[in-house]
Amino acid sequence: ALPFDLAGVRILISAGGTREPLDPVRYLGNHSSGKQGFALARAAAARGAEVTVVAGSTSGAGEPAGVQRIPISSAMELSDEMAERAVTADVIIMAAAVADFRPVVIADAKIKKGTSGPAPIELETNPDILAGLVQSRKRGEIAAETVIVGFAAETGDDTGGVLDHGRAKFARKGCDLLVVNPVGAGKAFGTEDNTGWLLSTAGTETALPLTSKTLLASRILDALAPLLPQR
Numbered sequence: 001a002l003p004f005d006l007a008g009v010r011i012l013i014s015a016g017g018t019r020e021p022l023d024p025v026r027y028l029g030n031h032s033s034g035k036q037g038f039a040l041a042r043a044a045a046a047r048g049a050e051v052t053v054v055a056g057s058t059s060g061a062g063e064p065a066g067v068q069r070i071p072i073s074s075a076m077e078l079s080d081e082m083a084e085r086a087v088t089a090d091v092i093i094m095a096a097a098v099a100d101f102r103p104v105v106i107a108d109a110k111i112k113k114g115t116s117g118p119a120p121i122e123l124e125t126n127p128d129i130l131a132g133l134v135q136s137r138k139r140g141e142i143a144a145e146t147v148i149v150g151f152a153a154e155t156g157d158d159t160g161g162v163l164d165h166g167r168a169k170f171a172r173k174g175c176d177l178l179v180v181n182p183v184g185a186g187k188a189f190g191t192e193d194n195t196g197w198l199l200s201t202a203g204t205e206t207a208l209p210l211t212s213k214t215l216l217a218s219r220i221l222d223a224l225a226p227l228l229p230q231r
């Protein structure tokens with residue numbers, strides 16, 4: 001990659017996991033470390049981009065230097081931040097692991113054990129932020145030139161299953177690039193390395209070799225740079 005080939009490009013990245021509160025002390029969460037999102041943020045900043053990272057829970061991901069970091073906790077907070085900031089972004093990368101559901105009720109006080117066994121937790125569906133951003137772009141609320149990148153963490157019995165799931169998700173979400181990652185036992189979440197495929201609307205499917213999240217970030221930026229309008 002050329003040094004500073006992303007000079008002045010405004011890149012909005014979501015990273016890490018969301019926490020869906022149950023009561024003042026408990027939440028439903030996931031194992032996302034934020035490492036891939038932060039690696040993207042660092043790589044983009046190193047190439048001259050103006051980077052904003054909206055970050056949920058992270059683990060061992062360090063602090064991305066030279067970027068604006070906005071903390072969020074829940075999917076709804078992430079949704080609000082992304083919607084507000086999307087209008088001034090040239091590139092949006094949804095690397096966060098967003099909870100699909102949230103508890104309907106957030107108890108004001110710590111939920112008691114009670115005497116009749118576990119109380120059921122009622123859940124409702126969170127908005128699909130990535131799909132929502134694509135819809136906003138369609139409606140003209142976000143500039144048509146904005147490049148939108150998604151991630152698909154998939155489990156499958158074999159690698160073919162993962163890619164098939166990724167293809168189906170790409171068709172559903174409507175983003176410009178989709179990074180498909182195999183996840184599960186020791187794969188992707190929390191690890192230093194990552195692998196998968198990069199799917200583009202041009203129909204290309206590029207295999208990403210198992211490599212560091214840092215190098216993978218560069219590959220992703222290499223793929224999106226040509227999609228930016230000429231500057």
Ligand code: C5P
Pocket residue numbers: 075094095096097098099100126127128129130131149150151152153169
């Ligand atoms: O549908 P799935 O969660 O596998 O899709 C993953 C992609 O969608 C990721 O880019 C993730 O950040 C995004 N996503 C989202 N809002 C959700 C769930 C996922 O933006 N509620």
